[in-house]
Amino acid sequence: MDHIRHSRGxxxxxxxxxxxxxxxxxxxxxxxxxxxxKKVPTATGIDALYVPFVVAAELKIFExxxxxxxxKPFDDGNVALDALLTGNSDIxxxxxxxxxxxxxxxxxxYVTSYSSTSGQQIGLAGRDDIKKPEDLIGRTVAYPxxxxxxxxxxxxxxxxxxxxxxxxxxxxxxxxxxxxxxxKDIDAFFLWEPWxxxxxxxVQGAKVLARSGDxxxxxxxxxxxYSQGLIDDPERAKAATKALIxxxxxxxxxxxxxxxxxGKAFRIPEADMKLYMSRMKYRVEMPKxxxxxxxxxxxxxAMGENIIKKMPDWNDFVRPxxxxxxxxxxxxxx
Numbered sequence: 001m002d003h004i005r006h007s008r009g010x011x012x013x014x015x016x017x018x019x020x021x022x023x024x025x026x027x028x029x030x031x032x033x034x035x036x037x038k039k040v041p042t043a044t045g046i047d048a049l050y051v052p053f054v055v056a057a058e059l060k061i062f063e064x065x066x067x068x069x070x071x072k073p074f075d076d077g078n079v080a081l082d083a084l085l086t087g088n089s090d091i092x093x094x095x096x097x098x099x100x101x102x103x104x105x106x107x108x109x110y111v112t113s114y115s116s117t118s119g120q121q122i123g124l125a126g127r128d129d130i131k132k133p134e135d136l137i138g139r140t141v142a143y144p145x146x147x148x149x150x151x152x153x154x155x156x157x158x159x160x161x162x163x164x165x166x167x168x169x170x171x172x173x174x175x176x177x178x179x180x181x182x183x184k185d186i187d188a189f190f191l192w193e194p195w196x197x198x199x200x201x202x203v204q205g206a207k208v209l210a211r212s213g214d215x216x217x218x219x220x221x222x223x224x225x226y227s228q229g230l231i232d233d234p235e236r237a238k239a240a241t242k243a244l245i246x247x248x249x250x251x252x253x254x255x256x257x258x259x260x261x262x263g264k265a266f267r268i269p270e271a272d273m274k275l276y277m278s279r280m281k282y283r284v285e286m287p288k289x290x291x292x293x294x295x296x297x298x299x300x301x302a303m304g305e306n307i308i309k310k311m312p313d314w315n316d317f318v319r320p321x322x323x324x325x326x327x328x329x330x331x332x333x334x
Contacts, residue, residue, distance in 0.1 A: 037233060040240045042071045043080035043089035047193055048276035049116050049222045050077070050093065051262040056247035058261045064246075065239035073266060076174050078147055081225060084109050090230040091240065093222050095148040096298035097307060103317055104308035108228035110319045111295070112241065113286040113330075115248050116222045119213020120279035122148050124156070125199040126181070126188025128207050133160035139187040140168040142177060146307045148220055149174075149190040154301055155218045156190070156210075178202055192220075193276045194268060221294055224284070231319065241326045245284045252282040286323040288333030 040062060044050035053071045056062055062069040074080040077094035078101075084092050085107045093115060102109060130136060133156070143149035157164050170186055177189045182203045189199070199206045212218040224244065230237050251258045259274035266273070292314060302308045323331035 037236055038066060038068050040067050040069045040090045040230065040236065040243075041083075041088065042069060042091045043083035044071050044073050044093070045077035045080055046073050046075070046266040046268075048118075048121060048262075048273065048280050049192075050266075051251050051258050051273075051277060051280075052115060052244065052248040052282065053091075053093070054262045054265045055250050055258050056243055058265070059247070059250070061247045061250070062240065062243040065243045067236065067239050067243060069240075069243070071265070076144065076147065077222070078144070081109065084225060084227040087227075087229070090227045091244070092225050094225070095151060095220060095222060096295050097146045097148070097151055097302055099223060099225055099317075100295070100299055100302050100312065101146040101307050103312055104302075104310065109225045110228075110231050111223050111291065111317060112226050112237075112319050112322050113244075113284050114221050114223045114291065115244065115284045116220075116280050116282050118220045118280045119218075120211045121276070122152050122190070122192045122218070122220045123196045123211040124152075124188055124190055124209045125177075125196045125206060126186075126209050128205050130188060130209055133162060136162060136188065137166050140170060140185070141188045141190065142170040142172045142180060142186045143190040144173050145171045146302070148192060150305070151298060151301065152212050152218045152220075153190040154305065159215060159217045181206055193279070194272065197272070221290075223291075226319070226322075234322075237322055238326055241284075241322045245327060245330075248282050248284045251277065284323075284327070284330060286320050286331040286334075288320065288331075291318060291320075 042053045044053045057069050057071050072083065077092065078098035081092040081094055081098050081102060083089035085102060099109060099111060143153045172180055174191055174195055177191055177195050178199050180186045181189065181199055188209065196208045200208055212220060226237060230240065255274060255277050259277055260270050263270040263273035295318065299308065299311055320331050320334045324334055
């Protein structure tokens with residue numbers, strides 16, 4: 001009995017001693033502005049837009065800012081964005097329509113910057129007897145709904161004044177496109193790399209017909225979206241933003257090493273990944289005129305396509321405060 005009482009007494013004392021220092025460390029961390037929750041998981045697609053997330057994880061860049069990160073790849077960035085809404089990720093990235101569609105349905109995710117742009121990453125692949133835009137009339141084309149491919153399709157139709165009612169549209173997911181083209185279920189598709197080059201390589205008589213930047217039709221912009229949990233933790237959010245800036249700058253300045261890391265992660269040959277990266281401009285920025293202009297234009301299109309039912313509250317959906325504090329030279333106009 002004496003032994004039992006002694007053990008209990010020591011246990012309580014040990015608990016008290018361990019609890020005290022633990023609270024002290026927690027207090028110091030909070031006082032110093034260091035993030036208490038160190039984990040910042042990210043969700044990605046499997047193309048060149050997402051190389052900065054791989055670099056950040058593999059080179060442990062987040063650790064320099066007191067955080068830990070990881071990346072989970074999905075078939076495309078829109079699907080990956082859903083991980084923010086289920087609490088399985090804190091950061092995702094995709095184009096305007098993916099974020100707008102989820103925000104319109106009540107999803108809690110916020111635009112904090114963009115990290116890459118390209119006039120070549122998205123394009124049109126199809127049969128080589130399609131020589132000019134007008135040759136799409138009477139054909140069947142495909143794109144994934146509410147994606148950059150969808151946005152490019154609508155702007156392509158408008159740019160070349162094509163009659164949409166005379167072009168049959170199928171809504172397919174990215175991994176389905178090449179097989180659908182080979183089966184002759186479709187004649188062309190609006191999508192992103194690596195699927196454009198895969199179609200040209202794997203489907204007889206197929207080629208890349210156009211890139212989105214041709215004739216100034218559409219410049220792809222990939223935005224970083226933060227979860228509600230990350231937005232509600234300012235110190236963690238600021239540290240994560242600093243880490244993303246560094247990782248993205250690394251991609252711009254060290255393409256060979258970044259391509260090697262991303263190629264392995266996404267199972268894409270290193271040389272191919274380096275080519276895809278060469279078509280991207282990597283830089284984290286948040287210029288007011290560009291961001292709000294792009295999103296307002298995309299939102300008008302999205303309403304016309306029945307992707308969203310109302311315009312977002314831009315003051316809530318778009319959050320420039322983090323970039324203004326962390327890198328004010330990259331957040332002009334706010």
